[in-house]
Amino acid sequence: MANVHINKYQNDPQRCMSSATRDTGSQIKRIPVKEPTWRDLHDLKEAGESYDELLSRMIRRERDYRDWKMIVEIEEAGEFVAFDPDEILRDD
Numbered sequence: 001m002a003n004v005h006i007n008k009y010q011n012d013p014q015r016c017m018s019s020a021t022r023d024t025g026s027q028i029k030r031i032p033v034k035e036p037t038w039r040d041l042h043d044l045k046e047a048g049e050s051y052d053e054l055l056s057r058m059i060r061r062e063r064d065y066r067d068w069k070m071i072v073e074i075e076e077a078g079e080f081v082a083f084d085p086d087e088i089l090r091d092d
Helices: 037-044 051-078 085-092
Strands: 015-018 030-031
Touching: 015 037, 037 051
Parallel strands: none
Antiparallel strands: 015 030
């Protein structure tokens, strides 16, 4: 689960959240975030979901979005070559 604390050593108080994965060998890392960001993350988190799971889900979505965006840009630029996958496989 998330461990949230105020960083007492900074003039600008920040929130830190950390979450261990289920793997017992995983290290816990802390990510300093400001209060509004922490609240936004908390609001996005589903019931029973750890911050680690939330961030993993967000990373997957961002990667999917970047892949989709790249495909759209290639289609719009017209910089692609049509190919027949069966023909490529026959050459092996």
